[in-house]
Amino acid sequence: MPQSLYDKLWNSHVVHEEADGTALLYIDRHLVHEVTSPQAFEGLKLAGRKPWRISSVVATADHNTPTDHWDEGIKDPISRQQVETLDANIREFGALAYFPFKDKKQGIVHVVGPENGATLPGMTVVCGDSHTSTHGAFACLAHGIGTSEVEHVLATQTLVAKKSRSMLIKVEGVLGRGVTAKDIALAVIGRIGTAGGTGYALEFAGSAIRGLSMEGRMTLCNMAIEAGARAGMIAVDDITIDYLKDRTFSPQGDMWNKAVGYWRTLISDDGAAFDAVVELDAALIEPQVTWGTSPEMVTHVGGTVPDPAKIDDPVKRSGIERALSYMGLTANTPIAEIPVDKVFIGSCTNSRIEDLRAAAAIVRGRQKAASVKQVLIVPGSGLVKAQAEAEGLHQIFIAAGFEWREPGCSMCLAMNADRLEPGERCASTSNRNFEGRQGQGGRTHLVSPEMAAAAAIAGHFIDVRTLG
Numbered sequence: 170m171p172q173s174l175y176d177k178l179w180n181s182h183v184v185h186e187e188a189d190g191t192a193l194l195y196i197d198r199h200l201v202h203e204v205t206s207p208q209a210f211e212g213l214k215l216a217g218r219k220p221w222r223i224s225s226v227v228a229t230a231d232h233n234t235p236t237d238h239w240d241e242g243i244k245d246p247i248s249r250q251q252v253e254t255l256d257a258n259i260r261e262f263g264a265l266a267y268f269p270f271k272d273k274k275q276g277i278v279h280v281v282g283p284e285n286g287a288t289l290p291g292m293t294v295v296c297g298d299s300h301t302s303t304h305g306a307f308a309c310l311a312h313g314i315g316t317s318e319v320e321h322v323l324a325t326q327t328l329v330a331k332k333s334r335s336m337l338i339k340v341e342g343v344l345g346r347g348v349t350a351k352d353i354a355l356a357v358i359g360r361i362g363t364a365g366g367t368g369y370a371l372e373f374a375g376s377a378i379r380g381l382s383m384e385g386r387m388t389l390c391n392m393a394i395e396a397g398a399r400a401g402m403i404a405v406d407d408i409t410i411d412y413l414k415d416r417t418f419s420p421q422g423d424m425w426n427k428a429v430g431y432w433r434t435l436i437s438d439d440g441a442a443f444d445a446v447v448e449l450d451a452a453l454i455e456p457q458v459t460w461g462t463s464p465e466m467v468t469h470v471g472g473t474v475p476d477p478a479k480i481d482d483p484v485k486r487s488g489i490e491r492a493l494s495y496m497g498l499t500a501n502t503p504i505a506e507i508p509v510d511k512v513f514i515g516s517c518t519n520s521r522i523e524d525l526r527a528a529a530a531i532v533r534g535r536q537k538a539a540s541v542k543q544v545l546i547v548p549g550s551g552l553v554k555a556q557a558e559a560e561g562l563h564q565i566f567i568a569a570g571f572e573w574r575e576p577g578c579s580m581c582l583a584m585n586a587d588r589l590e591p592g593e594r595c596a597s598t599s600n601r602n603f604e605g606r607q608g609q610g611g612r613t614h615l616v617s618p619e620m621a622a623a624a625a626i627a628g629h630f631i632d633v634r635t636l637g
């Protein structure tokens with residue numbers, strides 16, 4: 170019987186299955202950060218247990234680390250304690266790799282894993298973090314887990330799970346100029362809604378997906394969780410294999426050849442069954458901008474803020490009214506007339522080298538609008554930062570009046586010093602625009618790196634395609 174990629178990944182990791190479908194899955198890679206691991210390590214200590222396979226663990230500090238003045242350490246005592254607790258736990262228990270605060274390879278866990286070859290096709294990958302779906306770009310079964318599950322995986326190398334239904338999201342055709350993987354992600358969420366993927370494992374396929382780089386594929390799978398699905402995945406092809414060659418933890422020599430042979434089987438077979446299929450035409454996707462407080466509250470840059478008066482469904486209408494009031498927006502305002510106070514280019518969605526190159530290509534020779542208070546460029550990892558500097562991208566940003574920062578989660582969520590002040594409006598390349606996400610009272614509009622860079626220059630949203 171033809172199998173989907175999800176079937177293959179699931180079947181190859183089931184250790185035990187109950188009659189009701191509850192299964193015990195073997196976990197290959199366990200990514201760890203400072204926010205969701207302290208109680209898990211504490212639980213292990215209290216139970217007197219040792220981790221089952223510490224060489225599965227790759228850890229880094231990201232959410233609570235500052236992105237400037239690293240010489241001054243972490244000023245906030247709670248953030249400092251979180252990071253120091255991770256340091257102490259890794260010292261005590263060990264790890265395959267640890268990229269602590271200030272390490273030259275430190276960065277956002279979902280950037281660090283793949284760039285070191287710690288995320289490999291066919292793996293089950295978990296992390297106490299919802300954006301673990303990112304790693305599905307490598308044909309992995311990857312999803313977030315809760316803190317008690319982090320402890321369970323540390324102790325047993327397994328996870329109790331139930332198989333999801335499967336959804337194929339097929340994007341055929343060629344993306345237009347200035348349209349990116351981020352726009353595909355937002356367009357998908359705009360179509361199916363933030364609950365559309367609930368209970369499903371998503372597979373992204375079609376010629377537009379095959380045309381994406383690994384960076385773009387990670388951006389897309391990263392946002393599977395915003396579509397309600399815990400996992401999103403993409404089949405292996407030459408682009409996957411080329412990306413992994415000679416990474417730190419990629420197999421070498423004969424093992425590489427054997428691995429590649431296996432990885433090539435990690436595709437959905439012709440005729441594999443899916444519980445749901447959604448189709449999008451890549452050529453019809455335009456640069457997207459969210460206007461509300463959920464990623465599904467999205468339109469294209471040529472669109473307008475919706476008018477709740479035109480919505481019949483009372484629940485939907487009041488949801489839009491509330492979002493517009495929080496966002497400080499008036500119905501029917503053209504998106505291109507919305508001014509921004511700050512711009513954030515970073516996060517596990519869009520902080521990889523290709524994202525920075527794309528932003529720099531827009532910024533080169535141009536200046537930040539005087540009305541824009543701050544533009545933060547936050548590379549996803551120390552390696553991304555070093556690569557960008559080797560290419561001179563930082564100079565383009567600095568010359569434009571942008572701030573070139575150290576890696577970390579930064580202004581994606583208000584867990585460190587980078588945040589919005591109440592009422593401030595931000596063009597952000599991150600993945601969540603909930604109330605208060607980037608700081609209490611802050612207003613977030615999700616966009617691609619190109620669109621964020623263009624907004625920084627224009628002072629308001631602008632169709633990046635008109636910038637030439």
Ligand SMILES: CC(C)[C@H](C(=O)O)[C@@H](O)C(=O)O
Nearest residue numbers: 204205232297298299300582
């Ligand atoms: C802090 C962490 C648990 C959280 C997540 O699970 O995603 C964070 O990374 C986020 O993006 O909101």
Ligand code: SF4
Nearest residue numbers: 300516517578581582
């Ligand atoms: S960058 Fe944002 S979304 Fe990604 S792990 Fe950090 S806080 Fe979560």
